[in-house]
Amino acid sequence: MKYKSIATLAFATTLSLTGSLEAKAQVLDNTKPWTFWYWMYGAVSKPGIHADLVGMKQIGLGGCYLMPIRDSKVRPEYGGQADQLTPTFWEMVDYAFQQADSLKLDMGIHISDGFALAGGPWITPAESMQKVVWTDTIVSVKSLRDLTLRQPESYQGYYEDIAAFAIPVKSMNVTKCYQPKHIQLLGDMSQNEKGTYRASKPASLVYDLGQIETVRSLTILPSENNIQSQRWVLKASNDGVNYWTVKEINPARQGWQSSGPGFTYAIPATMARYFRFDWTVDGSEPGSEDLDPAKWKPVLKLKDILLSGEAKVNQWEGKSGASWRVAEATTSEELTDADCIALQQVIPLQLKDNKIITKLSTKSKYYRILRFGHTSTGQMNATAGGGKGLEVDKFNEEAVDKQFDHWYKRFLDRPHGSVVKYLHIDSWECGTQNWGRDFAKEFKLRRGYDLIPYLPLYAGIPVESAEKSEKVLKDIRLTINDLVNDVFFERLEERGHIHWRKVTQESIAPTFIADGLEHYKYADNPMGEFWLNSPTHDKPNDMLDAISGAHIYGKNIVQAEGLTEVRGVWDETPAMVKPLIDRHFALGMNKLFFHVNTHNPWMDRKPGMTLDGIGYFFQRDNTWYQESRAMVDYVTRCQQLLQEGTPVVDIAVFTGEEMPSRALTPDRLVPMLPGIFGQNRVASEQVRLANVGEPMEESPVGVNHSAGIIDMKDWVNALHGYHYDSMNKDALLTEAKIEKGCLVMPGGIRYRVLVLPGKTKMDPSFKGYSAEVQTKIDACRRAGIIVIDQPYQQQDFAQYSLPRDVELPEGIGFAHRTSINQEIYFLTNQKNEVRDIEWSYRGGSRSKAHFEPYQSLFFICDKVDGKMYCIDPVTGDRELVELNSRTKVRTDIPLTPKTWQIEFLENGKKKVTKQLLDWSKDTDEQVKYYSGTAVYATDFKYNDKITSTQQIYLQLGEVRDIAHVYINDIDCGTAWTAPYQVHIGKALRKGKNTLRIEVVNTWANALNGAEKGKAPYAHIWTNAKYRMKGDQLLPAGLLGPLNILKYE
Template sequence: MASGTMGVDELNSIGGIGRRELLAGGGALALSSAVPCTSGYWRVAAALPQALPTAAPDLAERWRNPPRDAHLAAYWYWMGGAVTREGITADLTAMKAGGIGRAAMFSIGKSGKTPQVSPPADALTSVWWEMVEHAATEAERLGVELAMNMCDGWATASGPWITPQLSMQHLIWGETRVDGGRTIDMALPTGDTKLGYHRDVAVIAVPIDREWETTSEAATVTSDLPLANPAALADLANDAVLIDTEQGGSIVYRFAKPFTLRSVTVRTPNAKTGFAPGVLRAANSLRVEASDDGAVWRPVGRLDYPGHGWQTDLTTLTHAVPETTARAFRFVHRPEGPFDYDENQDFGQETALRLKGLHLSSMPTVHHLPIKSGAAWGRSRRMDDTVLPPASCVNRAALVDLSKSMDVNGRLRWRAPAGRWRILRIGCTTTGKKNAAAGLGEGLECDRFNPEAAKLQFDNWFGKALARLGPAGKRALKIVHVDSWEAHTQNWSPVFPADFARRRGYDVLPWLATMAGVPIDSMEASEAFLFDLRRTIAELARDHFYAPVAAMAHARGCRFSGEPQNPTFLADGLDYARYVDEPMGEFWVNTPRNDKPNDVKDAVSGARIYGNKIAGAEAFTQGLMTWREHPYLFKRIGDHNFCEGINHLHLHVWAMQPWPDRAPGMTLNGIGSHFAAQQSWWKPGQGWRDYVVRAQALLQAGSAVADVAYFIGEDIPTRALMPRNLSPALPAGFAYDSINRDALLRLATVRDGRIELPGGASYRVLVLPQTDRMTLPLAERIARLVADGATVIGPRPTRLPGLENGAADDERLTALAADLWGSGKIAETADLARLLGAPAFVAEGTTGIEWTHRRSPDWTMFFLFNPSDREARFVGHFRSAGAAPELWDADRGAIEAAGAWRNDGKVTSLPVMLDPGGSVFVLFAGKSDRRPVSDISATGPRFRRTSRGVERITYIGVPIEIRGPWNLRFAELSRPHAVKLDHLRSWTQLEEPDLRFYSGLATYSIAVALPRARTDRELVLDLGAVANLATVRVNGRQIGYAWRPPFHVPLPAGLGGRVTIEIDVANTWRNRLIGDHGKAETERVTHVVPMLRKGQPWLPGGEGAELDPAGLLGPVRILARSVTRLSGG
């Protein structure tokens, strides 16, 4: 209409719209916006006067008044010393107003030669301490809790007070080969010493057979691969890339006489992707064949591509291969891939064969030594005596300890017996690893095996902060945090030998040569020792780092949060949660091949088995933001992780904004997603933040429900299992947790046939991993659980994995296994679906619905999420008997009593409809004496229950479009600008450059004449398409947010006559940044720090940069639905 007003007559003619209901069968305590007429489901809305009270008042209170732990947290990065009192106050004020209850302070980098503020607040300076004190005082005033990272930078526990002697350390060695039968008088090399620190551990002489020293340098090398100089592959001095190809082919080594192959060393360039050199798949997966005549080939095996972490450097990796004697060896490359993403294997999975060298040796060696000895994080196949017979190993009794024969200057004097000897001068040095992204607080990482080092780090950072704060500041700073473990790993410390002996029951020193790659006694024995070594590494980090940090925090009335060590430090991936009050994982956005789903699984299972109600996550991290990020994108990723078990999001990242009037402002060099009051959509983004807080309030209540506990095994490193790794596979409709050795040994009990843990976790079945090895204490514990009535399935153990206690334990294990497996008390395999019975949840009529399940003595609850881009309609079957279902919509903050459902005594079924990316909580609590509609289907009518009884909801009429003209006001320009639009269109189609490139908030307004209010009709405002989110007001009163499709907002009941509708719409910063590209600083609207990343522009703009649609795109329509009462209340 020309006047911009829609008439009453048009509204009264609305008919035939179709239906859409968020909550299938939803009988409403509250109604909400409906979705487009073509799709069929309604979302719950603001509460109606006739709403029924919920049967779960405790949850309703959390819903209305979420506790602080349910509020969002934010990583608050103080960048390069650019910190101001004004900025601190503004940031914390915006956080509080925006639903953020915790700010985790990180000091990142330093000011450099040209500080951005004066004076700069570099870490540990008096100015910085003043800012810390101001932040704590302001946080306490505003009611925001503060956390503080354990050190300067974001990783991990380091500082200038950590000396090399108290730093993370690893074993190193220098090797000298000599002929015996004479006196040896020589200086011994130390190996790769760092920072001038070296401490001798032992000097060991290892007898070797001269045949073992034969290598491929004596071979003739040929290849049908594109390779100019094949012989260079056998040259250890070569550092050039000799092969870089996607094609298949082979490399052949021919020897003049029979050669015994025992190991192959692969040397590659760095991986092209990832954050570390990695280990390349193709080069480390070659098939190995042998021939006696160069014509007939027999298989030997295949090089074993190991799992590895994102900080792992295995560009030189030695593989043990089955001992084989032949005249020729062929290495075959058959192109494979691309491969699915695997967090523990991805870096280096490029498909090309890229090689610097392929070195063959007769020397017996430990397979994948850096991984097996804990010098690098990885997972590697265990070798046995079929690979290397004991005759090719060194007898332990033949080793000679020469430690007392070397003087303090490293000079050895020894009368060597006849024969050939390898002399190993074994020592330790610092790993040299320092805290990532640190400023003046940069220093070495503290020794994770020495509690005194952990104390020194705590006292000089977090402890000093507490000491400087007054009473108000101490009330705010309540959490010490250990973030992303970017400290690599360690396998030695001066305290290690004593702790190893105490824990394992034998001396580590006679086995040190194995840590240098020498198989001792047998391959079985060497692998057993290395198993014990890795277990000790993991236990010491847990007990001598996590435990004392937790104790020091608790002694000061504080808590401890942290992320897992894997996949950079050897660990049991769950047991850090034994001491951490809030275990955390990490997930990424827009960067799928850097995502951390296993981090999330570690945090969730760790939290559950150790009784932590909260499992947090560093949320929405990314390598380089696109400036297209907005709440609907975050919702979909966040909801997926809610279904994984995360229930507390820590926004990554809120860069401290030293200049509150500049936008978008400071960034973390483009890393992470931009959260700040200066974000263009921050105000209307409150709808999403409210959604998250309500969801977390429910997801932190009660206890998680999982039917199966999968044991992650005893071989370090272990992690929570991903679904693809479950064996047997988990049937659809059930949930699982991973459980570790510590929880089984110390915490697990059995009640009514279920394995229970003190924190509330309870499992119907325990599944053991696919291995034939088990320690005796674990076998005895499992025997006790079975005797108490637990159901356990898994393979029968036949051998001990380590050397601890030796033959006596072996005999006892054999007897236990015979009793448990031989008598049928434990089945090696089982049909889990038959064993478990009714699934917890099934979505009949669709696939892919994600869910999580929680319960308390008074209720059981499911959170459902539709990850699809299409609407999902289905009948949900829930394992719940007797209780009436309620539908809780965290977006609208409303609750409905279901009007249509059926219960067969074990399972409750009700129809559900979910938007693309939509979600809902389904709660079962209390008994219902009201009869529901029981004839249900996914496509049938929609019902809700109110105090008036069951009501049927149907759309009526034809949607009426509000065509305009619309008044559009851009209030955030330096000169406010008003536009009248005859029809809705993207701001990018407006003529004026300031409007075409506009980013921020703009307001649309129009007058509409509504019919008189009726109790049997409800009206919904459908905004159509919105780029990117909106807030709606009617007659000056806010009635709702529209931040995700469908962009629907219900009009208040009782509303009628002429009204003014105002719609605030905000887009992302991308368009304005494109418009500012190439402009001088004085001409730019935006202010971004930094403008360059690694010396190069990184902001969007330039040739080929396309603007994104922006604004209210419509069509905007009025939808109507009728309410028909079917039965009394």
Template sequence: MNLKHLIYFVLFLVVFNCKTNQEEKLSFFEPTEDSSKPWVYWYWMKSAYSKTGITADLEAMKQGGIRGAYLMTIKGPDDKPLIDPPVLQLSKEFWDMVHWALTEADRLGLKIAFHAADGFAVAGGPWITPKMSMQKVVWTDTIVSDNETNHLKLLVPKHYQDYYKDIATFALPVKEVFKTSINLQPKVTSTLQDFDASFLTDRSTEKKQFRLYENGWVQYKFEDFFNCKSIQIETKGNNYQAQRLLVEVSNDGENFTSLGRLEAPRHGWQDTDAFYTHSIKPTKAKYFRFVYNPEGTEPGAEDLDAAKWKQALKVTKIILSNEPLIDNYQGKSGAVWRISPQTRKINMQDEDCIDGSKMINISEFVDADGVLNWKAPKGHWRILRMGHTSTGHENATGGAGKGLEVDKFNPDAIRFQLDHWFGEMLRTAGPELVSRVVEILHLDSWECGSQNWSPVFSDEFKKRRGYDLVDYLPVMAGIPLESIEMSEQVLYDVRKTISELITDNFFGTLAAEAKKAGVKFSSENVAPTMLSDNLLHFKTVDYPGGEFWLKSPTHDKPNDMLDAISGGHIYNKDIIQAEAFTELRMDWNEHPGNLKTLADRNYALGINRFFYHVFVHNPWLDRKPGMTLDGIGTFFQRDQTWWEPGKAFFDYCQRVQFQLQKGKPVIDLAVFTGEEIPSRSVLPDRLLPFLPNIFGEERLALEKMRLENLGQPTATMPKEVTYSKNTTDLSQWVNALDGYKYDSFNADVLLHNAKVVNGKVIFSNGVSYSILLFPGKTKMNPNNKMSLAVAEKIQALMKAGATLLVGEKPNGIPGKYSKEDKVTWQKAVDFIWKSDVKRLPYLGGTFSEFGVAQDVKFLNLERKEVGSIAWTHRESNKESIYFLSNQKQEKQDLEVSFRVSGKTPILFNPVTNTYTDLSTWKIENERTIIPIKLDANASYFVIFKDNTNKKLSEENKNWSTFETVKTLNQDWTIQFDKAFHGPSKPIEIHELFDWTTSTNDSIKYYSGTAIYTKTFDWNKEVEKDMFLEFDEINNIAEISLNGKDCGVLWTYPYRKNISKALKNGENTLIIKVTNTWANRLIGDEKLSKQDRLTWSTAPYRLDETMMVKSGLLGDIKIQKKLKK
């Protein structure tokens, strides 16, 4: 290289490095106060809106420090409208209300997010015709002989309204005429001796139910031997036990042989769009008995929804057939969200499959009226007419804007839908107002099931998969073609195409339209209702979102949360949101103090912005609590008793969110979801078999007990709902990997974004992962297949120096493939599994052997590890930021070891908004060790920022102690609010008491704010750090001393600095204490309607046992902080 070239090369490196450093710096999101403020779901209910109510709502949001509102209109008017005339969605008056809301939001400096449709689920309207709606494949078949195929009127498959379109019609050679128990009508008996269960296998369409609450059976007796190959199970609603019946057979009715249990697929909550078909080992018998015994029942989860509930057998049909059918083809064809293993060869042989060369496509011989004119070859033929129709799903929570859900695969239809709702809002507001106020296009809950067809589907399939699906279409009806393997491969390709179209055509179109409108795009999850890769769509979304529920274990969404968090991380999204505190039944006892640990746990999972569920628009100014979402959701709205002092909680959330929006998360492990579709992130309990010693012996024992589920223990929460006590609960998996964090990742981001940098794997220029795990077979990935592309990518990552842990060797390729691909695949797989790559299960107790020490470690004073601290870690260009949350309602003294050295730690308290230098710490083995005291439910940030050469700091203790110098327990005056039905005059009390113990109903049932007043003398020196501390506050208190605001107390420790307000001589202390609505609602139920204070649309469900302790209790002390 000559000198000239050398100079140019050096200059190039300098410029390149400068650009890289600049880009790296700019890649870190810089949060602002606005970006970190919480939002609310603003539901407009039942066409009952008013401009005065809208203004009052928005002003309350502004006062509360809320950044913006997700405006969603829910339902239409009741038969007796709440406001008459109602303001119907789509009317001129409705759009005028929307314009008013946007104008008022603009005046107040608030932002608005607008949904993609009327309601909160998901994208449809009255303008969507059946042709433009979500589609599904339907079919009928007819057995004919060769002389019956001229002028044969084919049956029209079951369809929605008058909409049906043919796809193709086939003639399949008949080996035998298949029969079912409906044809043969066996005698049906059961352990319910006086119950006629014959409807289980007759032609009736009435949804009668056979129910068993104790062990029992139902039995079919055939006149002759029946060769059963498949069983169809139908239920009225979701029922897990109907899909796990024990099948026994007999030839004499006395001696029975077990065929084993039916295997329930993984399934979601919206599981009733298709029945179940179980393929079984072909069995000839006269007696078939279906035994219900719940022992061995797996506890519920989001992917086993029907197991969440108290178990019983409830079934409407059990239909036996001698037709070999693909096992659980309904889920495999994408008609419904389900996951099940490949059809087993013991249940079906390849000779049971239709020879593709003998199947004839006779579509050209079927005219527009469905009449077949075809000269058939000699023999008997099964005429299979296959077409598509609307699924019939609607945006069911809408009002006048309710209609069919739009086809999720058709971009033109999607744009048409969006234009009629979101577009109309844009036109109503005008571009200037939109640019100032409308910030987000939002897609909320997916409650419209799945779809497996569209007018565009066949062409999209051919383009993406490289072959014509129509040639294999009968597999979507469960009919096996060519071989079991081939049939399953085609069905996998169907699912893969569906998953891609959801992302590319639906979410991709919405994202493009949002960008065109100048707004951001936010969305929640697709699973577990629509078949999808539930991480994939988040790559198109600006703000991924999950949801978590309060006191609602049957409806909580841990997988939703992890999907949004992992999806956000792997696709490099800076803000990951959560629909926060959704609640199945409001108890009216909710307040910031009992919401905090749940909030903190979800922050520690990886969420960094909340939108509170729910702020319901209250059109009245004189009705309290007023409008609700029919009692669903936590009451975050202006008529909440504690809304104004509750700003202290909202400010807390903003401070936490600000810190957690800095930089990038630090996450050591990434876990492959596998290539099964549908797919979701991997829950921590599913990782336990692969990392047993990371979890530890105690967790192993607890999980073994949980999964055994002996006796199927139940619990109730809320009081009306009985559920499986062992249902998956993330609150039991705090710090699951003992100081390590993990994300899940999918095949898409692995193939298109993964690169190795300094031994770590980076996806999408976001988080860098030290170790990648490929578990192989799991409950959500039961077939352990691996594509050639993934195998080659793993091989490439290994060669580039990535650290990988791999599970069981894959047993095949998903989807159709060539012989050449299989040879190449085998070489790649052999390379990986014959190398020295580490295998799962990994038996180490840490990942230190790979150079990855625990990111954080918690020890108590007995030097035992503590598992009740939720935490997360983020890294920016300037800081290492750790968030710690005590999930217990008790104090904890800890020694915390951080994987950081060479930087000085400081403590940030987001409750008090104060920074404190940590005076005692040490650095050992490249780790900083700090003694930390956590109050009950407390949370702190430990932030490492400034460089230091020190290895030890013992200047002072990190934590102050306090000395009580005066108690103020006695002789208070309390003024209740007469307007809230409190006593009209102040009351004088000697001792503090719980209001609910009063014999005066105006105190006992009081809800609202009461003002405690006390004067006291202070004759001592007013020192720098004087504090007022309370033993117990129910539920939130505003402190004022001598007219000076000292702040709000809403969580432990109940302590406020009063140094600047305390004075020598007489002092006046005023404490405004606010409780919740529960007590007044309970008291009002005893009164006539005209005598009540309260009015609400929430159904009344409280009782005296649900009274909420209220007021100040225990000691009230003035304390001085002692020197450290």
């Protein structure tokens, strides 16, 4: 059987599409993975730069994103001399650019210092992210003449007025908060010396107001962003014995940066003396990216609950854009029209020197004076160093240009600045803003009416009606979304393209009020992020935002910041992360960025500097880094094929019209597609969401969290042969064309099915679609598109002539791409077991396939000759799939040399042994705790005949952790993943053969020894704390057994 390299196949495929060698080379270069390259604390050296970049080149990376993080002031003990923006820093940048240029490595630069997000010392408070602030004063009409209005809060002295109003009120007490005369703690409730209430078992708080009062709203002030403090059943009583239920209080959807303002709940006007808050952990929802605080231990921690007689908009803090939240709409029962201010009651005021100069009617005895202005949010690019400063106003084009010019463009203007090919905008970690330059003007332009009279809504004060108040607040959020896209993202795309740079963006959610898909319209390469062994920090929604955003806006490349780990433990290997990478290939990623390659300025300290222990330690002084070339080549081969053609995705899921919004994770689709997901999934979701007993897990070491957090490893091929994308309103109305019963997107994706989930957790008050959306839905129906707006009970869409794209057994993930000449199927075994399967694709016959543990294969259906080819991206081998071909005969020949000579390169220790051994069990502590490369040498005889029709492999058995094989001094390749075997046919001779195997383990054992004062050799140092649990060492070395496998 004939084999040829996958590279040859990819070259041919590319030539058929591009027709030129030059285009082919450009495409193939884009398929190499990249890495994030962090410079920490100003500790940068030229020898370290050279070594880092040479290492990147040697292992086959295409480039890196250079991102300096913090400076020497934060960690002076590292002796950093290259703080950002100093002459030494630019000297190091110039050297790095020159070295990268000479090595033909490309680079990208972030939009600011650090990675969160876009700011600097050149941004003034007036040019920074803005928020609405106000003062609220009730005065008698008689005292207006002498009243000096307080100025709302300012930041560093910066404040600007927007408007001031007077509202006639009946008394001085309309905003009164009721102070309880007595608070009773029941059940498990306790209060510590700081005043924080705590409970972990059923508990209650009872407020005795001393007399009957009318309560219309309450505000919860959590401790430490605690979700349990937002879960109560509120009851009321007049005698403290007989209670009635007022409202069940549930948390708003909220992200990891949604703390800050409190959580205000509107309640039906309730007259009572006693208010009891009952809490139990039962019914707690497991955490998710849009309910981030629920990921942690379900313990109640509360600062205070404030009861008020004032009517407020339900959860106005999020609805006004002050924080990323989504909550239920205020009902007319909670907020009657009589509770709302009539628009004509909102009287504009003129101010001079903080005095009111507008003459007010004396018909009202009292006025509520509201003074609205804006100031800086005070948010900075937190992980920056010398370039640290205020975050730029995302609605101010001139300020955005200033940020671009003062940071990014300075890199382009350096010698060898042409090496910078990308402008990168990292994941959003700077909160949100609800005001900015010309915000009121832009609001009127986009929404068609004046915002100013409705400013009281920013303070939660309802205007006209509950419905009108909700509408205006939603319009505020829609305008925020419009401006961050039209000003910030679009302008940066323009500036990048003016300078011939491509723009990459990570997710804006769940921190900034926005549509999580729309901003990818302004990215050349949308980008998400996924984490390793870090359930609390993993971001499946980020990845689905990027994948769907790319697909609906016609972007071919989907990048991923991959393998970030919240607490690295130094046991990580390429084999460990392969299933995770493959799972994301199946989801739609096709360009991986390893997180993280941290610059180590020292040549004599290993493993050296890290991102304070965060990340997959993908850097030059990791033990196995040089051997990771095999993994990098694997990723490159996969990406070559996964960037070809167009993804095949059958289903589009509408994200709705709420703001903010995101892509839907697969668990959110189960209610709409129960038949597609199947009975087992429906049942398992019921169990997961019931969260009975609130099961917890520890992962990684020392991080305890809810066991019910969605993990994408449990959702492999969840729709049983179908893929879906999420589609937002913008793409549905402006990008999607209706053609031949499909929604066709700019990049060529054709959706046959449109799912309309309606009410979801991120759209909890859905009542119907807007006229323009409904018009498009109706057009889809008329065109024959399958529109699903009720739970779909069938197992597939075959009744609509849309059978499954692939038929696969459980635990096999897939991606499918189609091109002019080929159908490309990527199948990944996500189980740690050997599997022989049957599978089929739409319109094709059934085929058989053999998978080793965690193995992935490509199947290429050639549209020209009708043949199918199987490609193993680990080896690059390609073979013809023949349905009736003769099964190859395998012969296993045990390889049992008489002796092995083992040399431990880092400390010079040598051993001679008859048996393969786990060196972590050796009595010599310099061997027992050894981490690094050990060379196994022996010779053996091979007596069988060698022919050109045979395929001959050396299978190594158990390897801890990577092995590079040489036979007769011929390089036979690297075994880094199952089945840990290499081709040896080109090197094997009949008769005597020499065998050399270079085996590398992880740093874990050496760092364990160093922690105990038993380092196996000198100069072991890292700033990443050793975190392995317990005292157990990891197995190390070549454990075998070895076999020669012969196929003929």
